[in-house]
Amino acid sequence: MSTMLTVCSSQDLAAGAMRLTRWKDQEILIANCDGVFHAMEDRCSHDDGPLHEGRLDSAACTVECPRHGSIFDLGSGRPLCLPAYKPVATFPVRLESGVIKIEVD
Numbered sequence: 001m002s003t004m005l006t007v008c009s010s011q012d013l014a015a016g017a018m019r020l021t022r023w024k025d026q027e028i029l030i031a032n033c034d035g036v037f038h039a040m041e042d043r044c045s046h047d048d049g050p051l052h053e054g055r056l057d058s059a060a061c062t063v064e065c066p067r068h069g070s071i072f073d074l075g076s077g078r079p080l081c082l083p084a085y086k087p088v089a090t091f092p093v094r095l096e097s098g099v100i101k102i103e104v105d
């Protein structure tokens with residue numbers, strides 16, 4: 001059974017911004033791509049780079065790992081270039097009455 005985890009008000013995450021939340025032993029980044037919110041595990045599949053410290057391209061809806069430069073699609077979690085080749089987990093996001101919530105296991 002899944003859980004809806006409350007992250008923050010949508011007004012607290014501006015377009016082009018990212019923030020972290022935690023669920024159990026996982027850190028999850030939440031990104032605002034020009035008004036569309038995405039949630040993805042904050043751990044690069046190449047060598048555990050902290051993706052929230054990378055560069056967010058909100059128009060392309062991608063984040064670049066700060067360690068070795070793999071770019072991840074925030075919608076699918078798939079890497080778009082090497083050295084990472086495995087996807088990162090993503091989480092469904094819902095906006096309920098202006099509050100960002102993510103669905104976690």
Ligand code: FES
Binds near residue numbers: 049065066070082084
């Ligand atoms: S740790 Fe992310 S590309 Fe190497």
